[in-house]
Amino acid sequence: MKRIYLIGFMGCGKSAIGRRLSFMLKLPFYDMDKEIVRREGKTIPEIFEEHGEPYFRSLEARFLREFKSDCCIISTGGGTAINAENRKIMRETGLVLFLDAPFRDIWRRIHRDPNRPIVRRSTKEEIESLYHQRHSAYKRAAHISVRTEHRSLRQITEFVAFQVHRLKGE
Ligand SMILES: Nc1ncnc2c1ncn2[C@@H]1O[C@H](COP(=O)(O)OP(=O)(O)OP(=O)(O)O)[C@@H](O)[C@H]1O
Ligand SMILES: O=C(O)C1=C[C@@H](O)[C@@H](O)[C@H](O)C1
Numbered sequence: 001m002k003r004i005y006l007i008g009f010m011g012c013g014k015s016a017i018g019r020r021l022s023f024m025l026k027l028p029f030y031d032m033d034k035e036i037v038r039r040e041g042k043t044i045p046e047i048f049e050e051h052g053e054p055y056f057r058s059l060e061a062r063f064l065r066e067f068k069s070d071c072c073i074i075s076t077g078g079g080t081a082i083n084a085e086n087r088k089i090m091r092e093t094g095l096v097l098f099l100d101a102p103f104r105d106i107w108r109r110i111h112r113d114p115n116r117p118i119v120r121r122s123t124k125e126e127i128e129s130l131y132h133q134r135h136s137a138y139k140r141a142a143h144i145s146v147r148t149e150h151r152s153l154r155q156i157t158e159f160v161a162f163q164v165h166r167l168k169g170e
């Protein structure tokens with residue numbers, strides 16, 4: 001089996017679902033944001049502040065280009081799927097699932113989190129506009145979109161696991 005990528009906007013649940021899915025499917029789990037933080041020895045706000053956003057984007061692209069393992073779950077960063085080369089790599093090396101959450105759920109989850117530099121530097125209106133701008137890139141990247149509204153983390157994880165088994169059986 002190839003890789004399973006989770007994509008979507010900040011706070012849609014990529015990290016939370018990825019961790020649960022890895023337990024359920026007994027597959028290794030990689031959270032791209034955490035891998036980048038570990039490799040750089042800096043937090044994401046520090047990387048943005050000290051080196052700028054383009055440098056962070058280059059680290060995401062390099063992670064995907066150089067990553068070697070198969071049969072694993074990868075939670076991407078919220079901006080990973082915006083880059084066309086990243087989309088191509090993900091679609092060619094795995095199954096790409098878009099966790100499609102409504103903006104009001106997203107905003108409730110992220111607006112007080114200091115670890116997301118884009119949220120820290122923007123107004124609610126700016127984040128909402130970014131959410132709409134990015135939506136079509138997530139759709140383009142994904143093999144499957146999963147609507148998360150009114151669903152618990154457990155329900156979403158079970159639904160994603162079901163989709164993975166269904167596609168494996170085809
Ligand atoms: N369907 C859901 N029901 C309840 N809580 C949720 C749901 N989805 C996500 N959450 C919670 O919202 C918070 C943000 O989720 P998470 O960190 O997984 O987002 P993310 O997509 O990884 O964001 P980022 O792109 O910034 O890394 C977490 O506390 C998570 O447990
Ligand atoms: O949506 C984004 O651009 C980001 C999302 C997070 O996962 C991190 O990758 C970082 O905070 C940038």
Ligand SMILES: [Mg+2]
Nearest residue numbers: 014015033075
């Ligand atoms: Mg995350």
